[in-house]
Every structure is written in C-alpha cells, then in structure tokens.
Amino acid sequence: MPRIRNRARSRNRRRLRAVLFATLGSRCGIRSDACAGELTADKFEVHHEDGCTWDQRSVNAETRLYRYLRELRQGVRLAAACRPCNGALNQATYGTREEREAA
Numbered sequence: 001m002p003r004i005r006n007r008a009r010s011r012n013r014r015r016l017r018a019v020l021f022a023t024l025g026s027r028c029g030i031r032s033d034a035c036a037g038e039l040t041a042d043k044f045e046v047h048h049e050d051g052c053t054w055d056q057r058s059v060n061a062e063t064r065l066y067r068y069l070r071e072l073r074q075g076v077r078l079a080a081a082c083r084p085c086n087g088a089l090n091q092a093t094y095g096t097r098e099e100r101e102a103a
C-alpha cells in the first residue's frame with residue numbers, strides 16, 4: 001500500500017518538475033554565456049533572481065515544487081539553473097555551509 005502511494009507521489013513530483021521545466025526553459029539562467037551546463041527536466045535547480053525569502057530545505061520536495069509554481073503565478077522571478085552555477089552563486093551570496101553553521 002505505501003509502496004503504491006510512494007510511487008504515485010514520485011510520479012507527481014516528476015510531473016510538477018516537468019511543468020516547471022517547460023516554463024523556465026532548458027538554459028541555465030545564471031551565466032548562460034559562460035555555462036555549458038545542459039539542463040534536463042530531471043536535472044535542473046531553481047534560482048530566485050531576487051533572492052529566496054524562505055528556507056527551501058524546510059519543506060519536502062513536493063511542497064517545494066508547488067511553491068515554485070505558485071511563486072511563478074505570483075510573478076516571482078525564477079530561472080532554471082545548473083547545479084554548479086547555482087551552487088557557486090549561493091556560496092558567494094550566503095557563504096559555505098560551514099560558514100553559515102558557524103554564524
């Protein structure tokens with residue numbers, strides 16, 4: 001029983017990611033000139049162009065996807081990003097995890 005529910009939720013997450021990906025596009029929005037990162041619906045991150053106002057790790061993956069889609073409807077500027085660019089930018093903006101945890 002739980003296995004089927006888990007599978008349905010996994011399918012739903014994939015569906016939500018596909019919708020998000022179709023909206024944001026397949027190019028890394030952070031440094032599209034210098035970045036060779038090819039994005040796919042299975043492999044992209046969401047970049048908040050004006051900074052993210054909530055803790056993305058505080059909610060589960062499904063809730064996070066619904067929230068991104070709601071932000072898009074509300075006009076929050078989001079871009080698809082590759083992991084290296086997004087990670088580098090977040091680290092430059094917020095510091096490394098060690099630095100954040102020490103703060």
Ligand SMILES: [Zn+2]
Binds near residue numbers: 083
């Ligand atoms: Zn990139």
